[in-house]
Amino acid sequence: MPITGEMLIGQSKVRGKAGQVWGVNAATGETLSPAFGGATPGDLDTACALASRAFDTYRETTPEHRAVFLETIARNILALGDALIERCMVETGLPRERLDSERARTVNQLALFACVLRDGRFQEARIDPARPGRTPLPQPDIRLRNIALGPVAVFGASNFPLAFSVAGGDTASALAAGCPVIVKAHSAHPGTSELVGQAIQRSVSECRLSEGVFSLLFDSQYSISQALVADHRIKAVGFTGSQRAGMALMNIAAARREPIPVYAEMSAINPVVLLPHALTERSGAIADAFVASLTLGAGQFCTNPGLILAVKSPQLTAFERAAIATLSAVPAATMLTRLTYESYCDGVAKLSAQPGVELLGRGRPGGRFQGQAALFATSAHAFLMHVALRDEVFGASSLIVRCPDISTLLQVLEALDGQLTIAVHACANDYPTLTSLLPTLERKAGRIVLNGFGTGVELSQAMVHGGPYPATSDPRTTSVGSLAINRFLRPVSYQDFAQALLPPILQGGNP
């Protein structure tokens, strides 16, 4: 399947005429061919019209039909073979093993939502039977089910070119819900996007679905992305990326004549709390695990541990020494894009220059566009004084906040914005302390990890990859795990409907 630089609008391949997007070799900075033509307002209109036209039939396909569709997408992605992995390696600088496992994750996500569809509970079918004899008035028959929200716009992430991109979690959950999807390809991996898009486009046809169920657009400026979110036919937005870009989309969505939900997963520093007894017992092991989590994938994870909170003690000093030693041996790693690399360097430089911040150590230096990990320390006092210390540095950078006591540590936690994850390292003797911190942890994060790190987000029924603002735009939701489908559903009640008129799931007796 060749990469042509064409967009996928329904079943058509369309060469965009509004400027160009180019893939770039992440390691060398070289431009890759072919050029990808950017969407015109006319292209956007066509994609939205197709999605809108497909909606009523697509949302009423059976769950089984949509499950097979998702499985077909998974199979067609695998059928792209090594060409997909190779193009993706070049565009993102991520190593083969990582992309192999990310492809597996992408396929697993599609399979998870196929299970959710077959399970059927996502439909929330409820039946309140009529009670004709009720006084003073008879009770009508009322039945409820969830239906799909409408066409969804998806903006993928640069750091997960497969699992949070064209056929990623947002697309999989929206398609599962019954929503047509229009993806705006991330310009950090346009070739990867086209290949995966082709796999979805082919699956739409193989499953005999309306062509408007899926389109893929390139955008050479921001104007098409903005117009996509503003289009009246779009009813929800999935986004993974920076806080600035996420907020821009949220503002457009809120200012529409009909405001719509934006599910933006934005930024987090994912605090790690090291409690005293755990440090005493295993500071070295925690330090090793921390450095591994910090530098995994060049630190380019939204769950990267960017902040360590602990009470000052000889054990904390031991932890710091161990972390510095381990870190110093970690090789630098190519970052996703030149921009990512530059903004990482910039963030590290800014942090170094902050009053009261001490550079503890760095990883090994590297070549062009390679991020060199960095570990800093500061006092709780300085951290509380300077809000700039709370900013996310996207990449392998972390800041240790040395607190005089647990109550100051709690104060630091309370001062933080919402987070995707908070990890706590504790042994049994720390449990009373942890219990006192727990209410704050629950208020601040979507997931709390004991004796581990937030990196590694399981695909499961009980996963929350979400959290209070600005970690996400909507703490009531998750973008990973089976509950992610709820973002694209809304309930409808049917009152006193004849059996023949009811949707199949609501016919007959109480489910």
Next chain:
Amino acid sequence: MPITGEMLIGQSKVRGKAGQVWGVNAATGETLSPAFGGATPGDLDTACALASRAFDTYRETTPEHRAVFLETIARNILALGDALIERCMVETGLPRERLDSERARTVNQLALFACVLRDGRFQEARIDPARPGRTPLPQPDIRLRNIALGPVAVFGASNFPLAFSVAGGDTASALAAGCPVIVKAHSAHPGTSELVGQAIQRSVSECRLSEGVFSLLFDSQYSISQALVADHRIKAVGFTGSQRAGMALMNIAAARREPIPVYAEMSAINPVVLLPHALTERSGAIADAFVASLTLGAGQFCTNPGLILAVKSPQLTAFERAAIATLSAVPAATMLTRLTYESYCDGVAKLSAQPGVELLGRGRPGGRFQGQAALFATSAHAFLMHVALRDEVFGASSLIVRCPDISTLLQVLEALDGQLTIAVHACANDYPTLTSLLPTLERKAGRIVLNGFGTGVELSQAMVHGGPYPATSDPRTTSVGSLAINRFLRPVSYQDFAQALLPPILQGGNP
């Protein structure tokens, strides 16, 4: 329990110093004593600080404890006795029977959420057990539950002084979820609000809850309401009222540093579709039922049938004649406030003056502040041309749109904004037509009623009182029925937690 004009801030009674709010006799326009003192910024701060302080303990009370709390509120409202009904009659102009049944509804709502709490499913407890043997990496133990969102601000409705006000559905569902509530009393019924607030305040103390679980504020301007929504300690807003006021709150909430959800139930004209065979079979009976629904409670319901859609025919003419005849005998009825009355008269006058709109008939004329029902007709062409015809006229006013054929009727439906309800009158011969309309009805409304009207919103498991914007701010939710609790919850995951640290609902095996 005397009405004192004092606010209820936690367990204190506080006389507001920022201006005054007065109750008004709806029938005569007379001012009622006492005056209610408006909240100062300091009062607001105290209420928010108390709510914030109460949150962590209140949200972790057992569901049983909160169920008993809701039942205690219900009992204490009933214990207010006739004094509540009498004050409410004077303030709202609503008749005794209506308020008796609205009080029963309020009590039933509290009981419904007590059931939801005891049922426990609202917690969404999920357990994914660890799989230590999984390759390439072991799977951690992950458990999920819903927790409360945080302190909630509630703005009650003028038209339901009990069931959608101080102890109404928003308050009941937020308290059930584990959220402290701060109510801004509606100035159309301040005495009623104080009495109900006293019942809740007493219940907080009787159930030995933190005092910050409930506060009631009066606001003599809009500034306190705005500041309440903007306060960083408030995490969600429940609102029932006009689109203008709802959108103002939505804008404040979206512009906060941490944007929060606003659940605003705003405006709807609740279309009623009369299909040809149903009209042939029973135009007279439908006309009678329609007029009864239209004029119920002076038409002051958010589910009031403000729009009739039908295909032009002799049967439609028969329906119109029957409706005019029935309507002409309906007495005028005192409206909730002078402002409601004036804006109803204004709306009726504006509609009368629209090109292509014909006044078909009116109810009986009445006295001061009494709304006289009105029925209009227009063509589909005029309706599609003039968007002003789609505006809600709050009160007993309805517009018949005569369509040349079903496809034009569908076009009119497609042109409508989101609705709370759409009703369809159909017999078996109309089912094929109805089936073709159904996808549009599902996209446009939260509840679809067959051979009935939207007025009468059952308290049940399967009820959706919601719908696409601008019927509500969030079509994914309902403000009536057991699902309303979901608005005030968010999921949290616990990864690899020791049993002793887990919340009780997640301890042990898979629920």
